[in-house]
Amino acid sequence: MPQSPTREVQKKLETLRNRFRDKTIREIEGLVASIFNASRNSETIGELVAAYQLLHRLAGSAGTLGFTLLGEQARKLEIAIKPLADQVADGADSESIRLELKQLLSAGYEDDIAGLGNLLVTAEPVSTEWHQPRLAETDNQPVLLILEPDQELAELVSEGLALYGHRLRSLSNGHEWPEGMDDVDLVMVRDTLLQDEGVQWLSRLHDLPVICFSQAPDFATRYRLACLGIDACCDDPQDIPALADRIEQLLAEGLATLTGRVMILDDDRELLEHYRLVLTSGGLQVRALGDPSNLLSELSEFRPDILLMDVQMGLYDGPALARMVRFQAEWLSLPIIFFSSEEDRNRQLDALARGGDDFVTKPVSDEFLLRTVRMRCYRARQLDKLVSLDSLTGLLKHALAKTELGREYARSARSGHNSVVAMLDLDHFKKVNDAYGHGAGDMVIKALANLLRHRLRNTDIIGRYGGEEFMVVLPECSLEKAVEVLEALSQDFARLAFNVGTEEFSVSLSAGVATLNAYGSAEQAIEAADRALYQRKRAGRNGVSVDSRSLL
Template sequence: MQVPKVRAVRNSSSDPAILRLPIFAVGGHDSFDNRYELAENGARGFFPDPIQLPELVERIEKLSADQARGTRGRVILVEDDPDLAEHYRLVLHLAGIDVRIVNDPTRLLSDMAAFRPDLVLMDVQLDGYSGVHLARMIRFDAQWLSLPIIYLSSEDDPDIQLDALSKGADDFLMKPVSDDYLVRSVQIRCLRARLLSDLMNQDSLTGLLKHSLIKQTLEQEVARCRRDGRTSAVVMLDLDHFKTVNDTWGHVVGDTVIKSLANLLRNRLRETDLIGRYGGEEFLVVMPGCDLDDAERVMQDIAASFSALAFTAGQDRFHVTLSAGIAAIHALSTADESLNAADAALYRRKYNGRNGVTVFRSGPQNAPQEAH
């Protein structure tokens, strides 16, 4: 069918909440003119025929998650004028942005490491220090290479601005800056920084954490368990007979199966649980503050729900199951030990018939035992 004219789906409501609702165009043929008209009229997405339902669902879920997070951000404010710094902090705080003020530049790096900002807002001229040199110093650390740094300055010479930007920062906000302009500028840049961070840290197929990031998350949770004495679990999941899926129905269908499991994990686990694509059809889940019994119950429910999903490929209809191994992070000394224990439990589950959950419980022989 023909893509409907966008003016037919434009929202004429005077309700601000409704006016903010995103518009997706579904169906019709794919062409540059259709895409441009949709973009011109404010559409947030276009799914032409034939509609790929998993992609549509994934896009809606991601948009919902982004809207739930809102325009919040985390900003390091480097400003040696206490009154001005407090004014900026209050203005941004009222807009839902968390701000940490750094009056002493010698504390900048340690505060950044603890606060993990989305953006640095920094005066160019500080007492005894140059914001330009501080920006260059921040870039020494690879983890901050993509962090937006914005100067607050009354300097209006374009050549001086460009020279300063070439040394590590990204933009200028000219003093005096209005409260509204400050808030909007910071919100936009925090959102862009968050999107860039997602692209860098998330697996492109599933949107879950990449292999290196989920392993780093596990290492951090091991440290917290040892420091705070809390209980946590790690889960290794694997799709059963996944090679048969790819060989029989192709990799496109296989990707749909992987994304479906990723979406199920994202929807059924807590917001505090961290999920990563460990590699291929393997997933790793870190469950802070969760004991083995609770982790086992949750994963059994997920395994049952996933096995009930029906996938289609042409005229074929099929099901896929998963196997999971669970280990107690707090009962082991290192991240590698936790991984090895969860992997051993997963291997035992595979050996005993797949399609279920096995828990690694430390016993006389330190061997995995079947979950009941």
């Protein structure tokens, strides 16, 4: 019988802990011998520096790997020996340092040093409470649950949101949470069903994004809903585009907090592997480096959201490495987080002043590590979106969309697969702005952006080309399939109803399509899709046209 993912992670952590114990036993034997030798012979006083460095490393790593008492004792000894190690590094008189060391040992530290190895006999049990394995995604369509007593309204909302590719489930009351609802991604609930705070299913909402349907605008009601963990409040669920936009935001936020790309730089092999295992098991993509000399090349290849690094790695100084990374303009905004057992706030601030963004003190629990990294990755991507994504739609900006198109053009040319580019434009959009205002126009643009995100594949490239015009790239897609998808999308978008006050209106779109392979460059393919778009406009709008050369 195959092991559960959690049990498999636990076994790997136990193996890693045993490896750390075996290595550290040998290291501590050498450390004890070095310190006692230095106390007896001034010629070996230089060994204090290596002893201090090992104690510093154990103070940070032992607790994370389950040997808390060893980490605490190593920290105590590190603080005591540091002044002597600094004197050695500064070239002070060896004999005077030896005498100070001898006095230190006689003051009670001799037994502490000799007993370090005994603290490796037992370790805390490996805990994997932080590990919540994510099931493999078999369907990209989110599942939404509507708890709405008004059955007619529930059906109207379900039909409208289905156009965006969501799968809907509906309940008329919230007295019981039915079986088979474990795949729900978001809940929409009427506020009257939340009046009884003793209902058993209320706790189920804490792990899901929740939108509450409520027409009560008063402060007390809204505050109570916030205390219940509600994420958003909607007073008009019949405004489907606005509701879909809020759903999109909440689902994107939830997914973003679970993912990310992390690079870790640390010369402690067991600790580095421990971090990698915990973060990878938590759903993050991780690149672990033990050799700082490979840092720049690995950054360019992996392109992480954040960089974690130790402050001191043998001959390499973490803050100096951070400053070196900042030499390249593309990494000026990369969040760099120092992990170290250094507890002196002034030294921490000094490290941050030399290129870091945050400082986390070792040892670090697995749960704290995972939560910290997830949060940091999420914040990093939010800031990146301000630069690379259109603020209104969340789609790629014009320049980046063209860059991605160029990459797909080169990829399709190398592999020979078919790919398609399409230009989309909202019909009579100026009339929408003139009749209902620019706020209504923005609502229409956002609605189309959301529809494109939900109806197209994760691998498809979607960008706002300018104003009400969009560009879509469909990699590894036949011309026939692209036309079929875009025709269906065009028809469903025209069915959406937009509300401004008491007035309701709809908008259609036109699309022009071209195959990348039929043209000599990505730019020529865009021009061909643009020609097809204007053919569609002249032919009556509201549909899809294909450039003639793509049909050959």
